[in-house]
Amino acid sequence: MISSMTDNCAANVILINMGSDAYHHHKKTACPNCGYSIDAHAATDGVNDKPKKDDISICAKCATWNKYTEDLEIVTLTEEDKENIAPELLLEMQGISERIKLMNRNMN
């Protein structure tokens, strides 16, 4: 659903998952905000490509917006990064964050 946008935008939204086999696995890293251990992701457009530098990662635990570095470490998205995100993609990210927060509220 966002695949047409990725041509104009450097970043794909990568939603971190709990490690199901359906998802692409990569080296272990952690959310800089909550410390949640991350070793897999799923792209929201269904294309399970490897994450690359500047791809956006949304933490499945705390819904923080992060991004991948060259070494596939995860760092927090800066204000400057946020300003460079296309408005459509920003909306998509806000929607995903809302769903994560709602899901986590229902589990508690």
Ligand SMILES: [Zn+2]
């Ligand atoms: Zn987190």
